[in-house]
Every structure is written in structure tokens, then in C-alpha cells.
Amino acid sequence: MLSFDIRSLTEHAVTVDDVxxxxxxxxxxxxxxxxxxxxxxxxxxxxxxxxxxxHGSIDGVVALSCSRCLGDxxxxxxxxxxxxxxxxGTEGVxxxxxxxxxxxxxxxxxxxxxxxxxxxxxxxxxxxxxDDCKGLCPTCGAELNLGSCAHADQS
Ligand SMILES: [Zn+2]
Ligand SMILES: [Zn+2]
Numbered sequence: 443m444l445s446f447d448i449r450s451l452t453e454h455a456v457t458v459d460d461v462x463x464x465x466x467x468x469x470x471x472x473x474x475x476x477x478x479x480x481x482x483x484x485x486x487x488x489x490x491x492x493x494x495x496x497h498g499s500i501d502g503v504v505a506l507s508c509s510r511c512l513g514d515x516x517x518x519x520x521x522x523x524x525x526x527x528x529x530x531g532t533e534g535v536x537x538x539x540x541x542x543x544x545x546x547x548x549x550x551x552x553x554x555x556x557x558x559x560x561x562x563x564x565x566x567x568x569x570x571x572x573d574d575c576k577g578l579c580p581t582c583g584a585e586l587n588l589g590s591c592a593h594a595d596q597s
Contacts (some may be wrong), residue, residue, distance in 0.1 A: 447531050462476075462554060476561070480502035483498050492531075492532040494528070494576070508571035
């Protein structure tokens with residue numbers, strides 16, 4: 443469970459220990475998708491009136507394309523989370539990019555959009571299917587991991 447009752451959060455902190463599933467509706471078209479459920483852990487506690495603090499981590503594996511041969515590969519996504527959630531209207535939070543505003547129609551604090559955002563910030567921009575991936579021939583596009591092409595000797 444990654445949603446927490448706000449009223450009970452004001453009374454006691456909670457342990458966060460769950461996964462965000464691969465097919466959760468929080469993921470949007472075009473997101474680099476996890477290859478397995480994302481582990482979400484930590485502690486969520488009140489941090490003053492209308493404010494909550496999540497200190498924890500996300501850990502997962504993202505499905506990527508190899509930067510050299512464009513084949514399927516995977517990358518690790520791992521980050522510490524130190525995030526503030528605040529009710530809209532709390533003083534000083536409206537313009538703070540580090541603060542997630544709570545939906546004031548909801549009695550729940552939902553960590554999932556914050557997890558998604560942390561995920562997107564930490565997906566590696568470069569990945570190799572293997573350290574010695576030979577990539578594609580720049581002339582004919584042949585995948586050189588599968589064998590050399592007519593242009594291999596010219597490089
Ligand atoms: Zn590759
Ligand atoms: Zn070639």
C-alpha cells in the first residue's frame with residue numbers, strides 16, 4: 443500500500459514498505475517502464491501543520507534500449523527520497539518545486555506520483571546490453587554483435 447490516511451499520519455508516523463507495480467495506472471505513455479515491481483521503502487511522518495515528510499528509497503530495474511545496438515537491456519534505478527508533501531494553502535509551499543501538493547479532495551496521501559517522479563529523474567540516460575557491445579555498423583546498420591559486415595575492416 444502506497445496510500446496513507448492523512449488524519450492518522452498526523453498522529454503517528456508510518457513505515458513505507460511496498461512495491462509500485464509495473465502496470466500501475468500512475469505510469470504514463472512514454473515513461474521508461476520498470477521491468478519488475480519497484481521497491482518503495484522508508485518512513486512517512488508529520489512535519490508541522492499540513493506538512494508530511496517521506497524519507498526513504500526507491501529501487502527497481504528499468505527496461506531500456508542499448509545505447510549502441512538498440513537491443514533490449516536493463517538499468518538499475520535507485521535513489522534516496524527526501525520529499526515534503528504539503529496541503530495546498532500551507533504557507534510558502536505553492537512555489538516550492540521540492541514540495542508535492544496534496545490533493546485536498548482526498549483524505550489520503552498517495553506516494554505513487556512522487557515515486558514516479560523520482561523514478562523518471564533517476565532512469566539512466568545511457569545503457570549497454572553488455573560492456574563490450576559492438577553496436578551497429580554506421581554504414582549499413584548491421585548488428586556487429588552477430589558478426590561482421592562488409593565494412594568492418596575499414597574501421
Ligand atoms: Zn548493445
Ligand atoms: Zn556494414
